[in-house]
């Protein structure tokens with residue numbers, strides 16, 4: 001067990017594993033589809049002259065963020081998008097994705113290379129409030145989930161603004177519960193169920209949506225190189241295939257096979273359920 005290393009201790013590798021995971025899952029399409037069908041209903045222009053202001057926390061390389069922006073351009077073409085992202089590399093890709101693109105000509109982008117905690121400290125007194133704050137697949141990376149959510153909700157969101165959180169749910173809850181006693185998981189195992197509990201406890205109304213998603217795990221079952229990287233993202237542990245004790249490795253593989261299902265094309269799919 002002592003050999004197991006959390007994937008979060010190696011951010012560069014984490015990004016590689018995350019991208020590999022995305023290649024084998026429908027996560028991006030599922031989130032984008034949900035945004036198109038739902039988000040515009042929840043975000044309103046409170047001042048026609050100002051348009052819509054968006055604060056993106058952990059926007060990564062900007063693919064999902066640009067989708068959020070496009071979905072709201074149906075309401076106004078005046079958009080301010082402030083992206084808070086600690087990774088210099090991700091911000092560079094994000095900028096190249098949106099800069100000089102005709103569809104984003106009217107969008108005012110601001111980039112903050114910092115963590116959510118640094119943003120909260122730096123902008124505490126500036127009183128800039130937003131119509132939409134989103135945290136999409138990022139709350140796993142903060143130590144103080146409850147404090148982060150409440151601070152953004154109470155101090156950075158306009159009245160009638162919308163706070164959007166997209167995060168792992170359902171089967172991840174079961175998976176985490178089964179394996180989280182193992183000292184593999186140094187990161188934050190927060191899921192949608194925890195967020196809903198926090199919001200209810202604080203008497204904050206929320207609407208939840210299930211976003212069923214899947215990741216193909218044939219490569220993991222074949223124990224190929226690609227499969228090893230996908231498995232690292234699932235277990236959140238670097239080189240899990242070679243460093244996990246045999247019984248833990250077998251337990252995880254058996255769980256994945258049992259919980260998985262066979263798609264029409266014969267591929268084995270593992271649930272990657274999310275919730276908004």
Ligand SMILES: C[S@@+](CC[C@H](N)C(=O)[O-])C[C@H]1O[C@@H](n2cnc3c(N)ncnc32)[C@H](O)[C@@H]1O
Pocket residue numbers: 018057058059060061063064084085086087090114115116117135136137138141142
């Ligand atoms: C899994 S990616 C999600 C990116 C994007 N939201 C998406 O859905 O594609 C998580 C992102 O959160 C960023 N991140 C990690 N720790 C953070 C923190 N403390 N504050 C803000 N962002 C953070 C990472 O650099 C990464 O880009």
